[in-house]
Amino acid sequence: MQMISDFMAMGGYGGFIWTAYGAVAFVLGGLLIISLRENRATAAEVAALEANSPRRRNKTDKEDDAT
Amino acid sequence: MSALTLILHREIRLALRQISDSAIIVLFFVLAAVLFPFGVGPEPNMLARMAPGVVWVTALLAAMLSFERLFTPDYEDGSLEQLALGPAPLEMVAIAKAAAHWLTTGLPLMIAAPLIAVLYRLPDAGYGALITTMALGTPTISLIGTVGAALTLGSRRGGVLLSLLVIPLIIPVLIFGTAAIDAAISGFAVGQHLMLMGGFLLGALVLTPLATAAALRQALE
Amino acid sequence: MIQQYANPARFNRLATTLMPWFAWPAGILIVAGLYFALFNSPPDYQQGDTVRIMYVHVPAAWMALFVYTSMAISSAVGLIWKHPLAHLSAQAAAPIGACFTFVCLLTGSLWGKPMWGTWWVWDARLTSVLILFFLYLGFMALQNAFDDPRRGERSAAILAIIGFINVPIIKFSVDWWNTLHQPASVVKMSGPAIHSSMLIPLFMMGVGFTLYFGALLLLRMKTLMLARRARGMSMAQLHQQAAE
Numbered sequence: 001m002q003m004i005s006d007f008m009a010m011g012g013y014g015g016f017i018w019t020a021y022g023a024v025a026f027v028l029g030g031l032l033i034i035s036l037r038e039n040r041a042t043a044a045e046v047a048a049l050e051a052n053s054p055r056r057r058n059k060t061d062k063e064d065d066a067t
Numbered sequence: 068m069s070a071l072t073l074i075l076h077r078e079i080r081l082a083l084r085q086i087s088d089s090a091i092i093v094l095f096f097v098l099a100a101v102l103f104p105f106g107v108g109p110e111p112n113m114l115a116r117m118a119p120g121v122v123w124v125t126a127l128l129a130a131m132l133s134f135e136r137l138f139t140p141d142y143e144d145g146s147l148e149q150l151a152l153g154p155a156p157l158e159m160v161a162i163a164k165a166a167a168h169w170l171t172t173g174l175p176l177m178i179a180a181p182l183i184a185v186l187y188r189l190p191d192a193g194y195g196a197l198i199t200t201m202a203l204g205t206p207t208i209s210l211i212g213t214v215g216a217a218l219t220l221g222s223r224r225g226g227v228l229l230s231l232l233v234i235p236l237i238i239p240v241l242i243f244g245t246a247a248i249d250a251a252i253s254g255f256a257v258g259q260h261l262m263l264m265g266g267f268l269l270g271a272l273v274l275t276p277l278a279t280a281a282a283l284r285q286a287l288e
Numbered sequence: 289m290i291q292q293y294a295n296p297a298r299f300n301r302l303a304t305t306l307m308p309w310f311a312w313p314a315g316i317l318i319v320a321g322l323y324f325a326l327f328n329s330p331p332d333y334q335q336g337d338t339v340r341i342m343y344v345h346v347p348a349a350w351m352a353l354f355v356y357t358s359m360a361i362s363s364a365v366g367l368i369w370k371h372p373l374a375h376l377s378a379q380a381a382a383p384i385g386a387c388f389t390f391v392c393l394l395t396g397s398l399w400g401k402p403m404w405g406t407w408w409v410w411d412a413r414l415t416s417v418l419i420l421f422f423l424y425l426g427f428m429a430l431q432n433a434f435d436d437p438r439r440g441e442r443s444a445a446i447l448a449i450i451g452f453i454n455v456p457i458i459k460f461s462v463d464w465w466n467t468l469h470q471p472a473s474v475v476k477m478s479g480p481a482i483h484s485s486m487l488i489p490l491f492m493m494g495v496g497f498t499l500y501f502g503a504l505l506l507l508r509m510k511t512l513m514l515a516r517r518a519r520g521m522s523m524a525q526l527h528q529q530a531a532e
Contacts, residue, residue, distance in 0.1 A: 007327075010337040016402050017340050020395040021326075024344045027394075028500065031387045035507050042514040049521040214450065218443045222433035231429055232447060235422040238415070278450050281367070285442040 070155035071163055078167030081140075088133070089171045093179050096129035100183045111188055118187035119248035122197065123204075123241050125183075126176050130208050131233065133172045135226040137164060137216035142286070151287055161279035162272075165206070165213040173205030189252075196251035196261075200244040203264040210271040211236050217282035240267060296513050299373060303506040310503035317496030324489035332486075339486070341399040347494040348392035351501060352420060353455055355385030359427070360452040363445035373509070375441040378448060379431060380508035384501055386424035393417060412461035416454060423451040437519075 010017045082089070103121050104114060141147040150160050180201050181194060189197065215233035219225045247260035325343035332339035359378045366374030396414065397407045408414065427444050434440040 010340070011331060013336060013338045013402050016338060016398045020341045020344060020398040021322075023394050023398075024348070024391050027387050027391050031384065032500075032504060035504055035511065039507055039511040039514070042511050042518060045518045046514050046521070049518055049525065052525060218430060218447055219433065221439070222430070222443070223435070224433065228426075228429055228433050231422070232426045235419045235426065236450070238419060242415075274450075278446055282443060282446050285367075285439065285446070288442075 070153075071159050074150070074155055074160055074163040075166055078163050079170060082167050082171040086171070088136070089175050092129050092133045092172055093175045095132060096125055096176055096179055097183060099125040099128060101186070104187075114187045115189060118184055118189040119193065119197065119245040119252075121187060122180050122183050122189075123200075123244050126180060126201070126205070127208065127234070127237060127241060129176060130172060130205070130212060131230045132226075133168065134212040134216045134229055134233070135219075137168060137213060138220050138283070139225070142220055147283065148287055151283065157280035157283050158276040161213055161217070161276040161283070164279075165209045165275070168213065169206050169209040173209050177201040177205055189248075192254065193248045193252045196248045196257050199257075199261060200247045200264060203261065203268050204240045204244045207240050207264070207268045207271045208237055210268075210275040214275050214278045214282065217279045217286065220282070220286045240264065243267075296372070296517075300510060300513060303510050307503050307506050310499045310506065314496050314499035314503055317492050317499065321489050321492030321496055324492065329485050329489055330483075335403060338399055338402050341395050342486075343489050343493050345392060345395040345399055346490060347497045348388050348395060349417070350494055351388040351497050352385060352392050352417065353458060354498065355381050355388060355501060356420060356424070356448075356452070356455055359385060360448045360455075363448040367442065367445050367449075375445060376509050376512050377505065378427075378445060379441060380505050380512055381501075382424055382428050382431070382444075384504050384508070386421065386428065388497070388501075389417065389421040389424060393421060413458065416458040416461050420451075420454055420458060423447075423454060427451070437516075 008014050008018070100121055103117065107113065107117070138147060141150070151157055177198070180197060184194065184197055212229075212233050215229045215236075218232060219229045222228055243260045243263050247257045247264070250257045250260060321343065325340055329340070329343075331337045359381045362374045362378040362381070365371055366378065393414075396417075400409065401407050427448055430447055431440045431444040434443065
């Protein structure tokens with residue numbers, strides 16, 4: 001128990017250090033989550049559009065194959 | 068060279084036709100500077116201490132207001148396209164625009180600056196440095212602002228965006244401008260600061276026309 | 289037309305294949321780096337435990353510069369060779385770089401408070417990184433300010449190249465500023481070579497952040513490409529509806 005609280009205190013600077021690491025986790029993790037969500041939402045949008053226009057989809061499929 | 072003078076003539080003629088615009092900019096400069104004593108109190112020593120910074124910062128903000136309309140009229144009525152097709156390279160147009168802007172905005176600001184310094188009781192030793200840094204700094208601002216104006220040409224909320232882009236780029240001018248005045252007041256050598264500001268001006272003179280021309284070209288594409 | 293689509297399609301497949309190769313090592317390195325940084329590295333004999341902030345602060349600063357450099361290079365490639373993916377990569381990188389710069393400023397501030405006794409000092413290093421942050425924001429704002437997205441990306445690309453002047457200024461600001469004003473309060477790494485017990489976690493975090501950037505860049509580029517496709521498709525549908 002003593003060890004854990006010593007560790008958390010970080011020689012008296014715990015507040016600064018944990019805030020710094022927390023901020024890094026929050027910002028970089030948040031960016032990752034936002035990016036993943038955006039990706040999923042856009043993919044869903046494209047899928048919906050494709051479902052709406054079958055002609056269009058055929059065409060893009062062909063183009064994908066052409067690569 | 069004759070192409071440059073021709074464009075310059077045109078720009079200055081156009082700018083002089085709207086001389087009231089310049090007057091408004093200078094008026095804003097004075098008004099913004101006059102606000103500070105109300106905000107921080109009229110204590111003379113503090114005002115004298117603040118004078119270089121206030122004069123420079125308010126001059127920068129006033130200049131920011133003047134860039135938005137730099138290219139827009141020409142862009143909207145198609146004369147920018149004509150200029151691009153004309154014999155003079157767009158880089159030259161950029162220099163002419165910046166020069167006309169300086170003559171109609173930078174120069175008036177430079178003339179008004181000592182008046183504000185008087186209101187702030189700037190120590191006598193600072194006036195020489197104030198004028199010199201203004202003379203070196205305002206053309207740099209005109210040149211950099213021209214790039215910003217060209218980049219934001221035709222954008223939504225051009226004015227605010229322009230300030231957002233240009234202000235970070237002119238911070239060095241502000242730093243060394245005020246540092247030179249402070250140094251002069253405290254009796255230190257100002258040469259180093261002035262040389263750096265001259266360097267900024269030369270650098271801007273070489274680089275910004277390229278950037279402005281590139282921005283204009285892609286705007287006209 | 290096929291060529292235009294071919295590149296993005298190929299890229300999409302490549303990105304999907306590459307992404308795990310960036311993401312997994314990034315995760316492993318960052319977790320391992322964190323373990324060393326927090327548990328298994330010595331406190332500095334002068335700075336005590338606050339030196340642990342260095343393991344996120346310094347890599348974030350590296351990334352702020354690295355991402356901006358990559359953005360400026362892709363912008364130049366996009367303007368000169370008109371490669372369709374170049375502007376996309378600059379556009380995808382900007383928010384990541386802005387986040388790294390923000391993290392760098394924030395952790396620096398949290399390190400400065402206990403060490404220098406203040407959250408912020410107006411010295412050249414801090415100021416120029418702050419300007420870098422504004423450049424990232426300006427880039428993103430300019431990119432989104434036009435009705436025609438192509439104009440936005442080209443304008444922003446020119447801005448990115450102009451702003452690159454700031455990168456060497458940040459890099460050398462510590463040396464230059466000392467000759468002008470500031471007493472040497474910011475010199476962090478300049479002492480004798482830092483000990484390997486500190487260098488290893490620092491290096492792990494640096495590489496981890498770089499790989500994290502790589503994975504996120506690919507993901508964001510994929511998203512942008514999808515968004516572009518969605519825009520094109522909804523336009524096409526509108527035209528079709530108008531024609532019918």
